[in-house]
Amino acid sequence: MPELPEVETVRRGLAGLIVGRVVRGAVHDTSKSFPNADEDVKRFLVGAAVTDVKRRAKLLMIELSSNYTLLVHLKMTGQLVFVAPDVRFGAGHPSDSLVHELPDKSTRVTLEFADGSQLFFNDQRKFGWMKLVPSVEVPNIDFMKKVGPEPLEADFTAADFEKRFARRARSSIKAALLDQTVVAGIGNIYADESLWGAKVHPVRLVSSIKKSEFKKIYEEVRTVMALAIEKGGSSNYTYVNAKGEKGKYMDFARVFRREGLPCPRCGTTIIKIRVAGRGTHICPKEQKLA
DNA sequence: CACTTGACCTGTCCGC
DNA sequence: TGCGGACAGGTCAAGT
Numbered sequence: 001m002p003e004l005p006e007v008e009t010v011r012r013g014l015a016g017l018i019v020g021r022v023v024r025g026a027v028h029d030t031s032k033s034f035p036n037a038d039e040d041v042k043r044f045l046v047g048a049a050v051t052d053v054k055r056r057a058k059l060l061m062i063e064l065s066s067n068y069t070l071l072v073h074l075k076m077t078g079q080l081v082f083v084a085p086d087v088r089f090g091a092g093h094p095s096d097s098l099v100h101e102l103p104d105k106s107t108r109v110t111l112e113f114a115d116g117s118q119l120f121f122n123d124q125r126k127f128g129w130m131k132l133v134p135s136v137e138v139p140n141i142d143f144m145k146k147v148g149p150e151p152l153e154a155d156f157t158a159a160d161f162e163k164r165f166a167r168r169a170r171s172s173i174k175a176a177l178l179d180q181t182v183v184a185g186i187g188n189i190y191a192d193e194s195l196w197g198a199k200v201h202p203v204r205l206v207s208s209i210k211k212s213e214f215k216k217i218y219e220e221v222r223t224v225m226a227l228a229i230e231k232g233g234s235s236n237y238t239y240v241n242a243k244g245e246k247g248k249y250m251d252f253a254r255v256f257r258r259e260g261l262p263c264p265r266c267g268t269t270i271i272k273i274r275v276a277g278r279g280t281h282i283c284p285k286e287q288k289l290a
Numbered sequence: 291c292a293c294t295t296g297a298c299c300t301g302t303c304c305g306c
Numbered sequence: 307t308g309c310g311g312a313c314a315g316g317t318c319a320a321g322t
Contacts, residue, residue, distance in 0.1 A: 003315055032299090058316075075316050077300080106300085125299045127316065171293060180317080187315050237314060238301095256315095277295070279313075295321075303313085 002074045004151070004185025005228035006239050006247060007058045010080055013242030014062070014119075015053040017082040021113040022049045023064075032126055033108035040132040044068035045111075057147045057184035061138060069135045077106075077238045078121065078128030085116035124238060148183045151221050161218040165206050173209055173217070174202035175276035186221060189234050189249075189256045192281045194220040196255040201287040202275045227252065255281040 002010070023045050028037045048066035055061065060080070062070040072080065081102060089101040102120045103110055109121040109130060121130060133141065148164055149156055164183055168176040176182055177191040186194070195202050197220035200213055209217075233239060233247030236257060240246055250257070254264050259272035263283035273280050 006315065073316085076314065123299095124301065125314085127298065167292075169292090175293080178316085189315055234315070239315065293322085295319105297319080298317095301314090304311090306309090 002058060002078065002233070002239060003187030003190055003225075003228075004058060005190070005225050005249065006233035006241075007055055007060060007074065007185075008229050009233045009241050009247060010074070011053050011055040011060055014060075014080060014082065017242055018050045018062070018113070018119060019052060020049060021115065021117065023047065023111055024114045025112045026109065027112075028109040030108045030126060033121065033123060033128060034130040036131070037109070040068075044132045045070065056144065057150070057180055058187070059143060063135060067135050068132050069138050071131045071133055071138070071141075072121070073129055074123070075125070075127035075129075077124040079106075079123070079238065079240050079244075080242055081120045081122065081240060081244045082242050083118045083120065083244075146181050148179075148181050151183050151185060151218075152225060158215045158218040161221075162211065162214040165209075165214070169205070169207040171206060172203050172276055173200060173206055174278075174280060176206050177217075177221075178276060178278070183221070185225070188278050188280075189236065189253070190221065190224050190228065192256045193224045193254060196281070196283060196287065197224060199286045201289050202273075202280050202282065203289060255283065257281065 026041045026045055028034045044066045048064040050062060051065055052063040054063065058073065060072040062072065064070065083102055106122045106124045107120050108123050111119040138144065149160065161183065165176055168179060168182060174191055174195065177186050194217055198213060198216035200209065200217060228234060228249040231247060231249040231252060232241060234249040235246035236250055255270050258270050259281055261270055263270055263286065266283065266285055268283050268285040270281055271284050273282065
């Protein structure tokens with residue numbers, strides 16, 4: 001699922017819903033989704049209050065009064081959905097909100113709070129994971145050491161952006177954009193959207209990209225992801241926010257999943273190709289290889 | 291090291 | 307309607 005805008009949307013939702021709540025218990029049915037849960041949950045999670053919800057790249061960090069942090073990676077199909085004690089499921093809900101009862105067959109972990117509210121970690125494909133780590137150790141985990149800068153930070157410049165790609169000179173620009181150690185948070189949707197915005201073919205080698213093109217890609221990455229956050233992310237498939245609602249960015253997408261439809265700028269039919277092992281959408285007229 | 295490809299999973303959709 | 311294969315918001319461990 002989730003790229004930076006989706007994870008940030010979940011973070012904002014959770015921050016308003018679970019900060020201050022005390023964990024009463026947790027159940028988990030998949031050791032793959034929460035390794036070590038048997039030992040760690042009892043010692044570091046149960047009885048702890050949620051003090052903050054943070055994000056770095058696509059990783060969520062739920063900070064606890066036990067001085068432990070619950071790390072959550074949603075990977076492709078992970079969801080974190082909060083359900084209040086008095087919620088009713090079924091007919092009568094708005095079309096974009098939670099319409100079925102949880103837990104369901106994709107629920108991997110359920111956290112229960114003292115007031116009876118619940119947080120469901122659903123993950124159809126079981127790629128996502130949770131892990132409890134001492135909060136002071138979080139900055140030292142491998143992920144934090146390797147991950148690239150946050151592209152939406154105010155002090156992150158076009159020059160900073162271009163420099164990050166030096167290491168990936170011989171790969172395609174799309175593969176480099178997807179590399180989380182270059183720049184954090186870009187995934188398949190926003191890579192395609194940004195490259196279309198910059199009129200750069202995704203297969204072009206990083207070494208062939210001109211300075212002016214890097215600047216354009218940088219601007220597109222920032223503009224597109226900021227818009228996506230504003231729209232609550234993209235629900236291309238299974239993504240929902242912390243209230244179970246879908247995101248609206250797909251209504252604004254210019255190329256992603258729009259193969260066969262006209263390019264919004266020139267009318268040429270958008271095509272789908274394969275780049276870096278991922279489905280990739282381009283305008284064949286405006287995004288040239290040469 | 292830098293780079294590519296398959297593997298990890300479950301579910302859905304499309305063609306025969 | 308059934309069945310096989312391709313594919314899906316992401317990383318990893320293996321290869322070269």
